[in-house]
Amino acid sequence: MKVRVKVPATSANLGPGFDVSGLALTIYNEFVFELIEKGIEITGCPEQFCNEDNMTYQAFRMAAKRCGLDYQGVRIDCQGDVPYTRGLGSSSTCIVAGIVGAYAFMDRCEERKEILNLATMIEGHPDNVAPAIYGGMTVSVMEEEDVVTLSIPIKHDYRFVALIPPFTLSTEKSRSILPTEISRKDAIKNVSHLALLVASLINGFDDGLKTGFKDHLHQPYRGHLIENYFDIMAELKNDPDVLGSYLSGAGPTIMAVIRAEDKMGVVRIKERLGALIQGWEVRKLELDMRGYIADYE
Numbered sequence: 170m171k172v173r174v175k176v177p178a179t180s181a182n183l184g185p186g187f188d189v190s191g192l193a194l195t196i197y198n199e200f201v202f203e204l205i206e207k208g209i210e211i212t213g214c215p216e217q218f219c220n221e222d223n224m225t226y227q228a229f230r231m232a233a234k235r236c237g238l239d240y241q242g243v244r245i246d247c248q249g250d251v252p253y254t255r256g257l258g259s260s261s262t263c264i265v266a267g268i269v270g271a272y273a274f275m276d277r278c279e280e281r282k283e284i285l286n287l288a289t290m291i292e293g294h295p296d297n298v299a300p301a302i303y304g305g306m307t308v309s310v311m312e313e314e315d316v317v318t319l320s321i322p323i324k325h326d327y328r329f330v331a332l333i334p335p336f337t338l339s340t341e342k343s344r345s346i347l348p349t350e351i352s353r354k355d356a357i358k359n360v361s362h363l364a365l366l367v368a369s370l371i372n373g374f375d376d377g378l379k380t381g382f383k384d385h386l387h388q389p390y391r392g393h394l395i396e397n398y399f400d401i402m403a404e405l406k407n408d409p410d411v412l413g414s415y416l417s418g419a420g421p422t423i424m425a426v427i428r429a430e431d432k433m434g435v436v437r438i439k440e441r442l443g444a445l446i447q448g449w450e451v452r453k454l455e456l457d458m459r460g461y462i463a464d465y466e
Contacts, residue, residue: 174199175461176266177262180331184413189296191296192306193304193305198259202270203243211245225247256419257418261288264291264292265284265288265298299318327427330426330453332425379411412427413426
């Protein structure tokens with residue numbers, strides 16, 4: 170028997186929701202798991218990751234121990250379309266897939282809350298793994314080893330324009346430049362912006378999104394690691410049809426939010442930004458509302 174797990178990309182933080190909020194997007198990584206007599210066989214990813222240090226295997230191993238799966242060896246094939254180290258949750262797809270793969274062999278792949286808690290323990294925070302598990306847009310709170318996650322019911326239909334640069338940015342480097350302390354003023358601003366963002370999405374108040382996506386905790390610092398970041402954000406802010414923009418995860422991808430009926434939004438954004446995003450990939454994405462899917466072969 171084989172288990173196939175499909176996991177959506179995610180976009181975390183959403184501006185002020187640092188390590189708290191995220192959403193699932195319609196690009197995916199797929200993984201196929203098969204128990205074998207012994208050893209580890211990993212295909213479909215760069216050779217340097219085809220070993221015991223592979224993130225998917227590490228998650229599978231930990232999940233197998235947690236759910237009681239007794240195995241001697243496993244074969245894992247990894248395929249997908251989620252860019253690596255671009256702020257679109259590629260590592261979270263690996264972690265979630267590894268856990269779900271192990272749980273599926275025990276017929277427990279729909280135990281999403283337990284899968285969330287384990288994924289958060291491995292990842293360190295729930296902002297990426299929660300939407301990869303539940304789909305849609307989520308907010309999460311960590312209470313010791315338990316994670317409370319709720320989906321945000323979004324009233325309007327939006328599209329997410331991902332501006333994906335040709336260079337990578339590691340989460341470790343992106344976190345290393347963040348200050349260890351912030352002012353009370355900045356903390357209050359972020360709390361108010363996240364509250365406005367969530368309320369605007371629920372109530373369909375599009376005029377609140379540009380302010381709601383503003384951040385004072387991480388984007389002002391991480392922006393210096395991304396070529397043309399501040400100029401790009403300024404141009405997006407000045408586009409009246411861009412509802413909001415933010416740094417996706419730890420970066421370097423920048424996300425712009427437009428209305429679903431804005432059919433020329435991608436063309437307009439590309440023309441407006443011009444040389445600022447020379448060599449960048451621009452993709453229009455939708456919300457994935459299902460989260461991971463597991464099937465048996």
